[in-house]
Amino acid sequence: MSALVQSASQYPALHAAFTEARRRARVGSGAVLAAVSWPVQTPSPLELFGAWHDARTSCVYWRSQQPALELFGWDACLELCGHDEHRFADIDRAWRALQAQAVVHGECSPRLLGGFGFDPQRNSEAQWRHFPAARMAAPRLLLSQDADGQRLLCQHLVEADDDPGALAAQYCAWADALAAPEPCSDSDIELLGAEETSSAHWRDGVERALAEIRQRRLHKVVLARQVRYSYARSLNPAQVLQRLSDMHGNAHVFAVAHQDCCFLGATPERLVRLEHGVLRTHALAGSTRRGVDEREDQALGEALLASAKDRQEHAMVVDAIRAVLAPRAQQLESPALPGLHRLPNIQHLNTPFQARLRDGVGLLETIQALHPTPAVAGLDRDAAMLHIRDHEGFDRGWYAAPIGWLDGAGGGDFAVALRSALIDGATCYLFAGCGIVADSDPDSEYRETCLKLAPMRAALSIEAVA
Structure with missing residues (x-):
């Protein structure tokens, strides 16, 4: 089954999750995280990194062993950043608060990817301008691949005035694009x-x-x-x-x-x-x-x-x-x-x-x-x-x-x-x-x-x- 057919069938789940998140945002005090996941069959996370990295939109790749897991994340619906010795606690507190109100459909819970600086007391040099003392982001699209197969997680921080239908259609379109990425060409550079x-x-x-x-x-x-x-x-x-x-x-x-x-x-x-x-x-x-x-x-x-x-x-x-x-x-x-x-x-x-x-x-x-x-x-x-x-x-x-x-x-x-x-x-x-x-x-x-x-x-x- 192609990613296109799978994503089209997920429109109702995406619409329902975004609608519920909007409802919670309207009665609460801020945006609400919605996460919807389902099994897919797409190229590997590594292939997708090569195809989707465009030097404009954020992309993340991860491969670990014992157990084996590959992840590809594209763009970010939210970023949690920190700039001092309290950065771990600050991100932990913010992430827990988001989870308390999150709307989750499917087997995958919401996920952040990113990293931390070695020393928050060191003055950052220009080449590290995009890498602060802490940055953990929730990708809009996150493909995971393990021994049980592939799953796509769609994440969005829903505001009180968002349109659930438009959001669901947009995420379906992004998911469709995962089916046939352009290959990454290899070339020597002087x-x-x-x-x-x-x-x-x-x-x-x-x-x-x-x-x-x-x-x-x-x-x-x-x-x-x-x-x-x-x-x-x-x-x-x-x-x-x-x-x-x-x-x-x-x-x-x-x-x-x-x-x-x-x-x-x-x-x-x-x-x-x-x-x-x-x-x-x-x-x-x-x-x-x-x-x-x-x-x-x-x-x-x-x-x-x-x-x-x-x-x-x-x-x-x-x-x-x-x-x-x-x-x-x-x-x-x-x-x-x-x-x-x-x-x-x-x-x-x-x-x-x-x-x-x-x-x-x-x-x-x-x-x-x-x-x-x-x-x-x-x-x-x-x-x-x-x-x-x-x-x-x-x-x-x-x-x-x-x-x-x-x-x-x-x-x-x-x-x-x-x-x-x-x-x-x-x-x-x-x-x-x-x-x-x-x-x-x-x-x-x-x-x-x-x-x-x-x-x-x-x-x-x-x-x-x-």
Whole structure:
């Protein structure tokens, strides 16, 4: 059955939901969210991102693993934004208020997608103009694809004077257009130049951090560097996203596009997933490269497991996550020893956690307590954040920060936005960092950042720079 036939049959449900939402808006004190969903058969969410991204209308793509889920969101019927340390609580409060009056038809609850800035105290640089300290948006059209098939969710914030019939007809027309998108063409774009921190400057920064650690002002700090590429014309984010998806089958792949800017990546790290009160997360810290063959790969993995420096760095993250979750959980489970999480060009120490949250503890509250973890900031957190602000030299924006989705049932899934890039027209910014502890070697840490830049460089068809 085509998307056209399916959407036409949904006109009565859309009309009824919009009519009820208008009634509630007229007797209440504000607009009411309406959400209508039904099964569909359309091209994949990734194909739709390529076809519908036009550098004008916002588009979002999300792919997660365990469980497998793909999402494509187009446009936004509402945006919830925040600009300071209270941004998680502000969005949580606003979202709960909208859910209290929402009209929902179908199996899918309303859903927000978006992300948060790494550090709300950092002055934002121009390239992050569309990515404030917090932005979670409800797409007008949201296609989800999982093991049970595809569903289309239509969302609209209905005002007291809206016309339900006109709205229903408009959403049917948008849904019809999902059936036959234009394919995304792949083409090479001339690279004009690159600007990045020199290895010598990086070593100086690591030595400065090590001096702070030796003086016991820090236990660990995560330092990042930025690479800026300039092109002859604007990049197509859909091309980069397709390459990331093809190359990183076991990563969380994401893209958030606003006008001519797009933040995208393929991250190995889930921050939290919450479903039916059960929260899952993992500590991911300590890294080495992959081997050229199975024997070398195994030897590198065993060396990582035995590395005192990497085990110390990993233990800091494990202890910090446990300290956050323990008072918020009825039950908390994690293995005593880390395992390996292997990606195409890198492997990490990994410790999974599973927690059943106490009544009244929500997802955004937990994210606020976890972020930034020692894996992306350091310990002591406040001292590490101050060191990053004073010495890193650039605005991380949404890099290394929470990105994902939140639904009306209290569930959601957020990743840590690593292995990522910001496309701003004909300019692209790449980011990579590593944790500095007492035994860190500046040259080894620089090589690690090169290893972490490799996935995005490959997706941009850029040869790695040693």
